[in-house]
Each structure stands twice: as structure tokens, then as C-alpha cells.
Amino acid sequence: MNPAIKLAVVTTLMLAAVIACGRKADDAKADKAGETSTTSATVTARASCNMLAELGTCNEYRDGTSFGLEKSLCEGFHGKFANAGCSTDGQIGSCAMTGGEVKRYYGSKSAGDLALSVEEAKSDCESDLVKGKFTTDPAKAALEKK
Numbered sequence: 001m002n003p004a005i006k007l008a009v010v011t012t013l014m015l016a017a018v019i020a021c022g023r024k025a026d027d028a029k030a031d032k033a034g035e036t037s038t039t040s041a042t043v044t045a046r047a048s049c050n051m052l053a054e055l056g057t058c059n060e061y062r063d064g065t066s067f068g069l070e071k072s073l074c075e076g077f078h079g080k081f082a083n084a085g086c087s088t089d090g091q092i093g094s095c096a097m098t099g100g101e102v103k104r105y106y107g108s109k110s111a112g113d114l115a116l117s118v119e120e121a122k123s124d125c126e127s128d129l130v131k132g133k134f135t136t137d138p139a140k141a142a143l144e145k146k
Contacts, residue, residue, distance in 0.1 A: 044062070044085060045060035045062055045084070045085030045086065046064065046083065047060070047061045047064065047067040047070060047081065047082065048082050049061075049070060049077075049079040049081055050079055050080040051077065051078075052106060052110060054078050055114060056111030056114035056115050056116055057103055057104060057105055057106065057116075058104045059101060059102070059103050059104075060086050060102040060104070061100070061101055062100035062102075063100045067081075067083075086102075086104045088104070088137075090106045090107055090110025090111070091105065091106055091107075091110075091137055092105050092107040092115075092118055092136070093121045093134060093136045094134070094135050095124070095130065095132035095134050096132055096133045097125075097131075098132075105121035105125075118136055121134065122136070
């Protein structure tokens with residue numbers, strides 16, 4: 001399967017899982033009206049799916065309780081699930097997605113042949129399918145080109 005198509009399929013499935021789990025969390029939050037909560041931007045990652053060996057990416061999850069669905073999808077696509085965030089070593093950019101999920105893209109020093117260029121990562125993040133907000137890490141992207 002073409003790496004770009006595989007990347008889009010995996011992203012879609014994982015995004016759907018996060019949205020589905022987010023709805024359950026939103027329903028639970030609605031039952032707790034008046035309680036103070038933090039935004040996903042200020043919450044650190046509680047779990048991740050490292051797809052570096054498969055796609056040159058790693059997805060972080062901030063919202064959720066057991067992350068059972070995310071873990072199943074991750075391992076189903078031969079990723080490595082962890083109850084911690086992704087490494088930023090070799091990262092060339094990141095994509096803020098709905099549900100507090102962040103997808104990290106890695107350069108050739110970390111992802112080897114599966115590395116995406118900054119332009120490819122940005123295109124994937126901002127596609128109609130993902131609809132994320134891409135942020136380039138210029139210092140790390142420049143180092144990857146050397």
C-alpha cells in the first residue's frame with residue numbers, strides 16, 4: 001500500500017476512535033456541570049501510539065480513561081502503544097487534531113525511509129480528512145536536511 005494512503009487510513013481510524021471516546025467523555029462532563037476543567041492544550045499526553053517504524057509518525061492522546069480502543073487500533077497497525085507521550089527527538093512538525101490528539105512527524109534521522117518532508121507532513125495534517133493545525137519545528141527540520 002502506498003505510504004501516503006496508509007498514513008491517511010491510519011490517521012482516519014485513530015481520529016475516529018478519539019472522537020468516539022471524546023463523546024463519551026463529553027457526556028460524562030455534562031453530568032458534572034459546574035466543575036472546573038482544563039483545556040486539552042494544557043494537558044500533557046496520557047498515552048501514545050508510536051508508528052515510527054510503520055509511518056514515521058507518533059500520535060498522542062490527552063483525553064480518555066482506559067485508551068482500550070486506541071491501543072487496539074495502534075497494535076492492529078503494528079504500532080507500539082504506551083501510557084506516555086511521544087518522543088520529540090527527530091520531530092520535524094506536529095499536527096493538533098480534534099479531541100486533543102497530536103500527531104508528530106519525524107525526519108529521516110528518526111524515521112529513515114519512512115520520513116516525511118515538512119511539506120508532506122503539513123499536507124497530511126491540513127488535508128480534508130485530518131483537518132488539523134500544523135506546526136513546523138524549523139530548528140529540527142533544518143537539522144534533518146544536513
